[in-house]
Amino acid sequence: LDESAMDRARERQDQLTKPPGSLGRLEELSVRIAGMAGDPTPSLDSPVVVTMAADHGVVEEGVSAFPQSVTAAMVENFAHDGAGVNALARTAGAENIIVDIGVAGDYDGNDRVIRKPIAAGTANLANGPAMSREEAIEAVEVGREVVADHAPDADVIALGDMGIGNTTASAAVTAAITGADPADVTGRGSGIDDEGLDRKIAVIRRALADREVDPEDGVDVLRAVGGFELAGLAGIALEASSRRIPVVVDGFITGAAALSAWAIDERVSHYLLPSHRSVEDGHDVQHDALGLEPLFDFGMRLGEGTGAAVAIGIYRGACTALREMATFEEAGIPT
Amino acid sequence: LDESAMDRARERQDQLTKPPGSLGRLEELSVRIAGMAGDPTPSLDSPVVVTMAADHGVVEEGVSAFPQSVTAAMVENFAHDGAGVNALARTAGAENIIVDIGVAGDYDGNDRVIRKPIAAGTANLANGPAMSREEAIEAVEVGREVVADHAPDADVIALGDMGIGNTTASAAVTAAITGADPADVTGRGSGIDDEGLDRKIAVIRRALADREVDPEDGVDVLRAVGGFELAGLAGIALEASSRRIPVVVDGFITGAAALSAWAIDERVSHYLLPSHRSVEDGHDVQHDALGLEPLFDFGMRLGEGTGAAVAIGIYRGACTALREMATFEEAGIPT
Known part of the structure; x- marks a missing residue:
């Protein structure tokens, strides 16, 4: 697994507009798929x-x-x-x-x-x-x-x-x-x-x-x-x-x-x-x-x-959330 | 719930090309949605x-x-x-x-x-x-x-x-x-x-x-x-x-x-x-x-x-299986 992609995916999950960890297992799975694909924001379109x-x-x-x-x-x-x-x-x-x-x-x-x-x-x-x-x-x-x-x-x-x-x-x-x-x-x-x-x-x-x-x-x-x-x-x-x-x-x-x-x-x-x-x-x-x-x-x-x-x-939902959700910064929400 | 639609949905589930009950809870849920919608083959397209x-x-x-x-x-x-x-x-x-x-x-x-x-x-x-x-x-x-x-x-x-x-x-x-x-x-x-x-x-x-x-x-x-x-x-x-x-x-x-x-x-x-x-x-x-x-x-x-x-x-999968799967008769498989 690509640890660097996983780290970046994890970091992104913590910046997305939700309480950290609140998507539960969907977050873990998205990070794992990031590691498999070697892509911090993987998509499952095919x-x-x-x-x-x-x-x-x-x-x-x-x-x-x-x-x-x-x-x-x-x-x-x-x-x-x-x-x-x-x-x-x-x-x-x-x-x-x-x-x-x-x-x-x-x-x-x-x-x-x-x-x-x-x-x-x-x-x-x-x-x-x-x-x-x-x-x-x-x-x-x-x-x-x-x-x-x-x-x-x-x-x-x-x-x-x-x-x-x-x-x-x-x-x-x-x-x-x-x-x-x-x-x-x-x-x-x-x-x-x-x-x-x-x-x-x-x-x-x-x-x-x-x-x-x-x-x-x-x-x-x-x-x-x-x-x-x-x-x-x-x-x-x-x-x-x-x-x-x-x-x-x-x-x-x-x-x-x-x-x-x-x-x-x-x-x-x-x-x-x-x-x-x-x-x-x-x-x-x-x-x-x-x-x-x-x-x-x-x-x-x-x-x-x-x-x-x-x-x-x-799995597609997990990856779409990771890839397409806004970060707090993008949404202009102070943390 | 529309009992007649549920009966027809249940009957259809038992004729579809799979061992009866083998889709487990997806079958029960599709029957329930049939009863809600009053339609033996409901769709969830919208x-x-x-x-x-x-x-x-x-x-x-x-x-x-x-x-x-x-x-x-x-x-x-x-x-x-x-x-x-x-x-x-x-x-x-x-x-x-x-x-x-x-x-x-x-x-x-x-x-x-x-x-x-x-x-x-x-x-x-x-x-x-x-x-x-x-x-x-x-x-x-x-x-x-x-x-x-x-x-x-x-x-x-x-x-x-x-x-x-x-x-x-x-x-x-x-x-x-x-x-x-x-x-x-x-x-x-x-x-x-x-x-x-x-x-x-x-x-x-x-x-x-x-x-x-x-x-x-x-x-x-x-x-x-x-x-x-x-x-x-x-x-x-x-x-x-x-x-x-x-x-x-x-x-x-x-x-x-x-x-x-x-x-x-x-x-x-x-x-x-x-x-x-x-x-x-x-x-x-x-x-x-x-x-x-x-x-x-x-x-x-x-x-x-x-x-x-x-x-x-x-739920959409459960309904699509109920509606779109072939029956044993349609598929020409003797039971």
Whole structure:
């Protein structure tokens, strides 16, 4: 982070026409974004939400409430602006980029869908590694390319996901990296019952026990129990942070992607911004590991980038206040 | 509330392309706004933030960290778009209406300032009623007129305040209406020290003991210990609710105004929406009395409508998702 930009932002906050500190967390966040952007008065005029979709072989184990075909159907829905993230990105004035990084099913799509599939879904992580190390590296690279080719001028990037079965991969990744017990980071995803939840936890325990996973090597974790969209989103976070672009984490899946990115390069954590607290139990574990404190808790559990899109409006407000408010001197008010 | 519109909104939420309930509180809020607006797919395309300013005779008692002249100086700042609420209303795409309903000091202002002063500040509530009953009624009427004349087409109105000394009046109003002990609803406002806080609580105790206040008559409470901006904002809430326009409460001062409106006509509470949890202790007491649960807690204490302006973006997202998302049928996804 750019300490000098942060100092200047802090100094400016104390000169603006308000009691010092009276915008509370909005002030702190604006200072942090100043440090990320290397600009004492950053603007968030070009927000982008990247929603990455992929399928997961582990759905064979009955860990999801929805069939695999829903992933492709939702990509089609994203392409025609019909999904939750489309509506919420629009509200935030954000561009919504859709990436197919490994969808198994068929869809028509349109120009909106960037097609960079690594494979037609991962292998079933219950029986072996979700992907090869080469595939994991390639998927991270796809994420980097998406930023370079499609969002080089973004001033904030929100992470979003779609992939039936991806809460299983995310719980496994979270347990692997943080060392948490799988039972403590595994939730109901899009709505499985008690029996399904037990099955999900058992699958994750078995996968982590069967495989040698190096928790300090993010690529290895993604290989062993990850997903293509998790790896791609990690790549987005890595590339964005290397370009000083703040990255807004959404729910539990993007949280797992952010953890993976952090296990690849710790410096990424300086560029992460929280959004909501998801109903998935493991979200708190991720936030704690990454040093993030959610902005709000609306009991959301949709993913896609929906919570992160809502947060963009809040971050934009924080930056607009820092940049556009008058100082006491400008307003001619004696202090 | 329009139960039929709410039923239809709820039914639609369950058909949209997401697991039912997965947008959490955003779904509930959209249904509530549907009931307020009497429209199963409401839009929030014309938001308005009304910031009402007035002065308070009680500042003579040394209850504020800032001198009275700051009220007029801030009205000038509002008029030139230099204040926090200007920046945050702009971020939310909201019109920001500024009303002088009783500022004591001089300012130049411009067309932005609607000048409807009742008097040059209230009388010192430590020594007698803050205003006459006629003035209280007149101030409520000004609020009603502002909605009728300046915001008839608003689809949501956020309440904002400016007035050095107005946390003292707000604490007195809150204690009077809810029956809470003054010490439990009195905070540091824009930043007084321990001694000032003790003085503030003592002033409120004395005022409530000296005067016969009818807690079920909102106008009487405003007369005894209120403020012109509190009465005007109560009028805004009453007029907006009679027009089925949702009203977003900001911090502690607008909370006191909302309580006053509720003590004038209980039905207003159906049209109130929360925004943030302020650092003022009495804010929770107000929320509890009005049945509101804040959306976020950023430790804000600026007033002006700043927290409510941030909340507009969230409400707009909730309504846009309800209105613009595709149903499973529209998207051709079997359920």
